[in-house]
Amino acid sequence: MKFPIPLLAALLLPLLSLSAQQPSGEMLKNWNQWRGPLENGVAPESQPVVEWSESQNIKWKTAIPGIGHATPIIWENQIILLSAVPTDKAGPTKEASDAGEGNGEDTSWMNATTTDRVHQFTVISVDRPTGEILWKTVVREAVPYSGTHEFGSWASNSPITDGERIYAYFGSMGLYCLDLSGKVLWERDFGRMEKRMDFGDGSSPTLYKDKVIVVRDHEGPSSIHVLNKFSGETIWEKERDEISAWSTPRVVEYNGSAQLITAASNKARSYNPENGDLIWECSGLTGNVIPCPLYEDGRVYLMSGFRGTASMAIDLSKARGDITNSDAIVWRYNVNTSYTPSPVLLDGRLYFLRSNNGFLTCLNAADGSINYEAVNLEGVSTIFTSPLGAGGNLYVVGTKGTSCVVKLGPTYELLSTNTLDDSFYASPVALGKELYLKGDHFLYCIAEGGE
Numbered sequence: 001m002k003f004p005i006p007l008l009a010a011l012l013l014p015l016l017s018l019s020a021q022q023p024s025g026e027m028l029k030n031w032n033q034w035r036g037p038l039e040n041g042v043a044p045e046s047q048p049v050v051e052w053s054e055s056q057n058i059k060w061k062t063a064i065p066g067i068g069h070a071t072p073i074i075w076e077n078q079i080i081l082l083s084a085v086p087t088d089k090a091g092p093t094k095e096a097s098d099a100g101e102g103n104g105e106d107t108s109w110m111n112a113t114t115t116d117r118v119h120q121f122t123v124i125s126v127d128r129p130t131g132e133i134l135w136k137t138v139v140r141e142a143v144p145y146s147g148t149h150e151f152g153s154w155a156s157n158s159p160i161t162d163g164e165r166i167y168a169y170f171g172s173m174g175l176y177c178l179d180l181s182g183k184v185l186w187e188r189d190f191g192r193m194e195k196r197m198d199f200g201d202g203s204s205p206t207l208y209k210d211k212v213i214v215v216r217d218h219e220g221p222s223s224i225h226v227l228n229k230f231s232g233e234t235i236w237e238k239e240r241d242e243i244s245a246w247s248t249p250r251v252v253e254y255n256g257s258a259q260l261i262t263a264a265s266n267k268a269r270s271y272n273p274e275n276g277d278l279i280w281e282c283s284g285l286t287g288n289v290i291p292c293p294l295y296e297d298g299r300v301y302l303m304s305g306f307r308g309t310a311s312m313a314i315d316l317s318k319a320r321g322d323i324t325n326s327d328a329i330v331w332r333y334n335v336n337t338s339y340t341p342s343p344v345l346l347d348g349r350l351y352f353l354r355s356n357n358g359f360l361t362c363l364n365a366a367d368g369s370i371n372y373e374a375v376n377l378e379g380v381s382t383i384f385t386s387p388l389g390a391g392g393n394l395y396v397v398g399t400k401g402t403s404c405v406v407k408l409g410p411t412y413e414l415l416s417t418n419t420l421d422d423s424f425y426a427s428p429v430a431l432g433k434e435l436y437l438k439g440d441h442f443l444y445c446i447a448e449g450g451e
Helices: 005-020
Strands: 058-063 073-075 077-088 117-127 131-140 165-169 175-179 184-188 207-208 209-214 222-228 236-240 249-253 257-262 268-270 278-281 295-297 299-304 308-313 330-331 344-346 349-353 359-363 370-376 386-391 393-397 402-407 414-417 430-431 434-439 444-448
Touching: 073 430, 077 165, 131 175, 131 184, 175 209, 207 257, 207 299, 249 295, 278 359, 295 344, 344 386, 386 430
Parallel strands: none
Antiparallel strands: 058 444, 073 077, 077 117, 117 131, 165 175, 175 184, 207 209, 209 222, 222 236, 249 257, 257 268, 268 278, 295 299, 299 308, 308 330, 344 349, 349 359, 359 370, 386 393, 393 402, 402 414, 430 434, 434 444
């Protein structure tokens, strides 16, 4: 059948738009960035096990030097991690910042950690089949400029790869581009950031075509930087009227054009990634924004949960200029939202935790209607990791080593509760039939039949 040219174009445009949004098959077989190949917290071709313990389904377990809460990435047989490894060298004494804000709220858990030790900021490659460390590259050796959260680390920004180069970002300690053998190709130092209450760094870089994107929102002059991924040279950069936030930016392609989405404490914004022109902006999130933007079917989903609750769905077909009080905001749900963990978006459903606690909510992404809300996960209390969607299930990893596996869908069904002897702040990753959990001390590969 032959179609008239205008009709044929109309039929092809959605397909072209969809193909531009979706990662290649090669990307789907890897976990190349924070929140996975779809950037929605989903491992699309994975079927990991649902039960494990220190004596069940552990394929291998490898001790990792230093402390790094960055979620690992995986490309083929390399698992890439970041770590800040303390040395016995002393530097200038650091002073802890004030942990409270005098409002009567218990903020003891927010204490900052400081150090006078020189640290080696290190990129580590682990062999996926065996768990052996393949190489370690120290990209910088220095005393951290400032403190980090009591439950944080000086290596909390997840790396990213395009399959040829690794981009390792250590916040105030710089951005480093390495090849897959660990050789440093170029580096950029953007200077020191002053995060609120010495909470430390956390936002991860983003890749789009020939660009690597870094957002630096802090108590000093905030900014966004778009660099040539091959050379590290600046393509464009802009100042941002922002305070501290830790959300990772996201590039989406909609209706034939790209938008660079940032979530932050003052405003969420969309930029043209080619030149930095502002497309739209809106207020309405809380302070200390951490969850990253999600995208599906022409809508962007934003969330935050520090000293307040906020989430919203934005229709990109209507988003231009200041959309704060416009009909571009499809729905809002301002209760039970997440503080640190990013949500999972899959098959038209949004899954997220309440604050940093084990209470799970599932909404319909189309209209914000509730499937279930604030269901208490058995045995899980404090959570700083982000959930993972894989094999039809949701994996939620608690700080103290207890994890819950919940069936994805409109009704709540707990499948298993599992415990390991480690503490977890990095988020779970899955590829194939394997689940990877990075603890404070060990990297675990969990698979059927492991001992």
